[in-house]
Amino acid sequence: MSSTKEEAPAVRVLGLWASPFVIRVLIALRLKGVEHEVLEEVVGKKSELLLRSNPVHKKIPVLLHHGKPISESLIIVQYIDEVWSSNAPAVLPADPYVRAVERFWAQYIDDKFPRGIRILKGTVDGNKDEIVEQLSTALQLLEEAFLKLSNGKHYFGGDNIGYLDIALGSHVGWVRAVEKIAGVQLLDAAKVPHLVAWADRFCAHPAVMDVLPDADRFVEYSVKYGSFFPTRSSTTK
């Protein structure tokens, strides 16, 4: 007698579609062609599985690989790159120095953008003008970094998207959404033309387009969930 036992998929992601940190994980998995199941959390109510899988932070995203949990989006992306190292393309650059530079900028991005976006969205109090100034400066620096790292090619990673493309690109949805919500310009073609062109290319990339919706959907989400929006307390970095 043959019995088919229903097994949980080898790779599962606990997440919320609107979280840039979750989006990073999904892009990396799609880039590597890794089959996975996405378990969408309910906004404002954390699942038992999430609480069990990330007891320290209780935040999404969590990657479950054969049941073993990995947390923190950038750590998950590196894990995916290392486990599926034989699947092209490589996410982290091969050269250790370039790798260190990309890691530096990814950390810089997470120091500036999440908080800045929350303030511009209005979920957290802050000086909006100051934030626009800070984020514009950050984007200026990233524009210069793009020119150095891309070497005339399409992405920070060169011919294909890589770690830094994913780290910054995952924030594009909310950046464009807060431009509408707060009535400000961040991805300004006059100031950061290469980044603007890069952002369009990134969003159209096959590994990205189905998991990074248009700005309007993020705006709708913001309106719908208002005070329920996952703040610092429920999404991790």
Place this chain on the structure above:
Amino acid sequence: MAEKGVKVFGMWASPMAIRVEWALRLKGVEYEYVDEDLGNKSEALLRYNPVTKKIPVLVHDGKPIAESTIIVEYIDETSKDGYPLMPVDPYERAQARFWARFAEDKCNAALYPIFVTTGEAQRKVVHEAQQCLKTLETALKGKKFFGGDSVGYLDIIVGWFAHWLPVIEEVSGASVVTDEELPLMKAWFDRFLAVDMIKAALPDRDRLLALNKARREQLVSSA
């Protein structure tokens, strides 16, 4: 002429800078140390790290890298034949990185308030810091070091606690890492500080004590 060799821009009392020194020493890499006056940063530092202007910065053959956790991984990747810092297994690597981030983001933030408070307010923040360290302690899981049988990446990242915390405790009049509350961590402190390469780079305790006493007086009086 192209710049050759390894330079570390640091500050003698900085826990972040010492991580870089520990990593280089464990790998047997020779380096030149440039001690910065943080109130008057050198032109070289500002040139090498214009974005955050912070130490430590590692300059390898003229190319600069900033952020201590990133520098330590870079050192590991460029000296592959030397002492291994990161675990080999991807899951273990992810765990090590996770705990390093936790220590940086949560534990550091939990420890600072102890330094600037007194009395009941201090007792409260000491308790919170202990909870944070207890969580971190679970990563020791009955091992000699966070890295297993020998010192690894995570030991290097959180190792500064072993030398700095007793100083902070003395200066602030607080007891944080005790045998009762954090026995595993306390035992690890002793083992970690006994490692030759680690011992070799520690800042002078008395000097550290004097610096922190002065700082605390300043901070508490202006609170």
